Amino acid sequence: MKPTHFPFDRQLEHTAADWWARLRDPSLPDDELVAWSEWLDADAANAAAYERVSALAELMGGMDEVNRRAFVARFAPVPARAAPVARRPRARLAMALAAGVTLAVLGAGAFLALRPAATDTEARFASAHAGHRDIALPDGSSIELGGASSVTTRFGRDERLVDLDAGEAFFRVAHAERPFIVHAGPLRIRDLGTAFNVRRSGERVTVTVTEGRVRVSPLAAPNDAGTVELGAGREVSFDAETQAMRILDVDPASATAWRSHRLEFVNEPLASVVENVNRYAARPIRLQDLSLGKMTFTGTVEVDTIDSWVAALPRVFPVRVVTYPDRLELARQTTMARSAQPR
Amino acid sequence: MNAVRHTMDPSEAAASPGGKRARQVVDLFREHNAALVAFLRTRLNSLADAQEVAQEVYLKLLSLGEDTVIDSPRAFLFRAASNLAVDRIRMRNVRALAPVDPDADDWHVTPVPEQHASAHEQWRDLRRALDELPPKTSRAFVMHVIDGRDFAAIAREMNLSDRMVRYHVGNALAHCRERRDRAETPR
Numbered sequence: 001m002k003p004t005h006f007p008f009d010r011q012l013e014h015t016a017a018d019w020w021a022r023l024r025d026p027s028l029p030d031d032e033l034v035a036w037s038e039w040l041d042a043d044a045a046n047a048a049a050y051e052r053v054s055a056l057a058e059l060m061g062g063m064d065e066v067n068r069r070a071f072v073a074r075f076a077p078v079p080a081r082a083a084p085v086a087r088r089p090r091a092r093l094a095m096a097l098a099a100g101v102t103l104a105v106l107g108a109g110a111f112l113a114l115r116p117a118a119t120d121t122e123a124r125f126a127s128a129h130a131g132h133r134d135i136a137l138p139d140g141s142s143i144e145l146g147g148a149s150s151v152t153t154r155f156g157r158d159e160r161l162v163d164l165d166a167g168e169a170f171f172r173v174a175h176a177e178r179p180f181i182v183h184a185g186p187l188r189i190r191d192l193g194t195a196f197n198v199r200r201s202g203e204r205v206t207v208t209v210t211e212g213r214v215r216v217s218p219l220a221a222p223n224d225a226g227t228v229e230l231g232a233g234r235e236v237s238f239d240a241e242t243q244a245m246r247i248l249d250v251d252p253a254s255a256t257a258w259r260s261h262r263l264e265f266v267n268e269p270l271a272s273v274v275e276n277v278n279r280y281a282a283r284p285i286r287l288q289d290l291s292l293g294k295m296t297f298t299g300t301v302e303v304d305t306i307d308s309w310v311a312a313l314p315r316v317f318p319v320r321v322v323t324y325p326d327r328l329e330l331a332r333q334t335t336m337a338r339s340a341q342p343r
Numbered sequence: 344m345n346a347v348r349h350t351m352d353p354s355e356a357a358a359s360p361g362g363k364r365a366r367q368v369v370d371l372f373r374e375h376n377a378a379l380v381a382f383l384r385t386r387l388n389s390l391a392d393a394q395e396v397a398q399e400v401y402l403k404l405l406s407l408g409e410d411t412v413i414d415s416p417r418a419f420l421f422r423a424a425s426n427l428a429v430d431r432i433r434m435r436n437v438r439a440l441a442p443v444d445p446d447a448d449d450w451h452v453t454p455v456p457e458q459h460a461s462a463h464e465q466w467r468d469l470r471r472a473l474d475e476l477p478p479k480t481s482r483a484f485v486m487h488v489i490d491g492r493d494f495a496a497i498a499r500e501m502n503l504s505d506r507m508v509r510y511h512v513g514n515a516l517a518h519c520r521e522r523r524d525r526a527e528t529p530r
Contacts, residue, residue, distance in 0.1 A: 013524075014517040021513035023385040024487070025494055025505070026425070030418040037378040037417065047377065054384050056520050060469065060488050061388040067466050068489055075473055075485040165467065185463070202463055 015039075016049035020057060066186060066203065066240045069220030126150035127167070130280045130303065132259070140174030146199075146258050147303070148279035167279055168199040170210075170256050183219070186240040190215040192229075197255045201275040203240030206268075208255030209233070218243065237268075263301040270317070273297045274330075281306045283324075288331040292319060364411075368404045371416050379424055386428040388488075396431050400424045472522035476515055483508050484515030 019036050022028055040047050063071065127133035127145040135143040135151075139160060143151060149167020153160070160176070164184040172195045173180045180191040184198050184205045194212025198205065207216055209230045216236055217227040220243075228245055230236055235250040254264040263280075265273050271293025278284045280303040287293050295317055301309045310328050313319055322329040379400065383393035400423050413419045473481040479501065486497045487508070494508045501508065 010521060013520050014513070017517035017520060018513040020385055020516060021509045023382060024512070025509060026386075026429070030415075030421065033382070033421045034415075034417055037375065037382070037421075040378050040381060047381070050381055053516055053520050054381065054390075056523065057488055057516060058384070058388050058390060059465075060519075061491070063466070063489055071466075071470065071473075071485050071489050074470070075478075075481045076490060 012049045016053045124152045144170040170197045201272040206237045208235040210252035261303045267296045472519045480511040483511035
């Protein structure tokens with residue numbers, strides 16, 4: 001049957017989702033099941049709506065392990081294992097309740113704010129490809145965005161939350177009672193009065209502290225397990241695949257070298273290096289063979305001479321560069337393939 | 344519907360292709376296959392598994408003796424499907440307990456960058472959609488659909504009735520679907 005497109009119908013979508021939830025109950029009586037199948041057969045639009053909700057539920061049910069843990073940690077933390085937050089004064093609690101903040105009251109009277117207040121102001125900022133952008137936040141903090149990067153800020157009554165959606169950002173945080181928290185993929189970075197850089201390539205995140213201290217926790221870990229505290233001159237890389245944190249001593253200036261148009265990497269997987277360089281490259285670089293991405297690179301890339309950096313790669317890696325009008329490809333070098341490259 | 348083609352033609356499997364039972368099963372199959380697969384897909388939350396189990400259902404019905412009396416063929420079909428779905432879920436749970444073969448798990452170590460990026464955006468958008476919901480609604484939904492817990496367990500933990508859990512799960516699913524529609528068809 002040819003797929004037919006039905007206009008989006010809010011009511012229908014709700015009816016379909018409601019049936020889906022009913023059918024998930026194994027004790028659903030036979031007559032309701034028959035009623036459902038009559039509804040399904042009554043109109044092709046019903047069947048299509050049911051197909052859409054089923055597909056979405058299947059997609060979400062089949063989520064990978066890292067995301068699954070992150071969703072559960074965010075939306076359904078197990079109360080007994082959740083990290084208790086320091087007790088707030090009663091007046092604050094009354095105010096918070098009045099403001100409609102959702103609070104879970106834990107056994108001994110510790111309160112856990114499950115999410116920011118509904119009155120949060122949300123703003124999204126993005127920088128252009130190869131561009132930088134300075135953002136002054138209302139609390140006096142500032143964010144400097146690297147190329148092709150974006151953040152969403154959500155400032156609520158209890159916390160200042162920033163999502164690093166993609167790319168790289170340097171944060172200079174104005175001290176305030178409300179904590180300043182950055183979510184970067186699988187990581188939560190909590191500022192303890194400071195300036196720091198966060199670079200994100202998909203689920204791989206590197207946090208470098210230039211002043212003060214930050215606390216970094218994997219979002220997926222319960223009870224803040226795996227939390228590390230970093231001072232100035234320290235860097236942590238988190239790899240969501242291995243859930244491993246690698247801590248290095250670094251020159252803080254090198255992590256923020258991008259602010260002066262240089263990208264510096266220490267033992268960074270080539271896949272991540274390429275992803276970062278692509279935020280600036282005129283022609284994107286692609287890895288033909290994904291296994292190349294696991295090789296590690298240490299060095300500096302000048303963002304205005306990316307092509308010559310790429311051209312020099314075959315001297316340090318077993319790769320050759322294939323040049324296309326719209327992209328550069330890195331291929332695995334073979335003895336047969338050392339001939340001149342197409343130009 | 345397309346799903347019909349994925350399911351074997353039961354007339355070929357019948358011991359007596361021209362028999363009354365086989366004819367009845369074939370009719371049932373013609374009329375209700377789409378609903379049967381949709382039902383199994385809901386129970387198993389997997390279209391591929393649903394199509395497999397649908398075949399098992401037909402084989403099971405064909406193996407019934409000619410003298411078995413079936414009052415309501417449709418209800419009978421769903422009941423048989425429901426039982427086989429329970430068996431399939433049990434089988435899955437046994438497999439989930441088995442140690443993971445690290446080689447079989449290797450595929451996700453080197454994701455295709457584009458796929459990775461779009462998958463990432465997809466989860467981010469869904470996370471935002473859930474963020475917009477009341478906490479109880481998103482919680483019940485995530486516990487059920489993403490964490491795979493049944494309504495009764497969620498009802499106990501959240502101190503709600505099963506019916507309320509179901510209500511929250513349906514609402515959250517509709518909301519996520521609506522957000523995706525809005526993203527897919529900008530207006």
